[in-house]
Amino acid sequence: MYSGVTSSQKNMFRIYTQLASGKRINTAKDDAAGLAIASRMKTQETGYKVGADNAGMAMGAANVAEGALGGMSDYLQRIRELAVKSMNGINSGADKQIYQKEIDQLKQGIEGLARNTSFNEQTLLDGSMADMAVATSPNGGGMHIQMENSTLKALGIADLDVTSKDFSLDAIDRAMDMVSERRSSLGASTNALQHTINFNHSASISQLSSRSRLEDLDFPKAIAKKKQDEVMGQYRMSMLRRQMDQKKSLTALF
16 A cells, blocks of 8 residues: 555656646656657757758848849949940040049949958858858758859959950940849849748747647646546545554454
């Protein structure tokens, strides 16, 4: 009888622990297999959350880079406008020098954007981050974003000079096409990252829901079990007292 009371106390302690934590599984002895599965699910859940955070950071970097490329596109548009003006036959050599001076200033603006555009202290458009890896999956894998070198040299306009006799618009047009393609690529990458964020959030919630069904406590069932154990405990104590009273009565007869 004593061992039965001890077992009941252990069950009551376990139930109170579950009610206090809200978890059906608090230690490995509650459900060893379930604990291992829940742990793996939590790892996946956390991995998806971190992956979504990483994708969000990458989106921020892509947006910054795309904004800088937009600025370069504006500079190039103005450079082309000045170049076309300089090609007018009524312009003197001095006039072309004036156009070239403004073009040189615009080129400095492009180079400044390429050299100084950064995110989290990482420069984006000077060629140092041409292939940015983004860990979006729980296992550390993911996608890559191309942050192409967009310096004047890489765009092919470092030596652009409208005063040159053999000057043409070809170099400017190629540079404009390169910048447009890079902006489009970053836009596509941003869309892909947004889809990844949405998926990761959904997957994380699914993992949490599955883990909750596995390890969370069924409160109505646990409370009913608690009441049942309390009643059984009271019954055992009552029977123990009755046995003790009967022994006392028998002893009194002798």
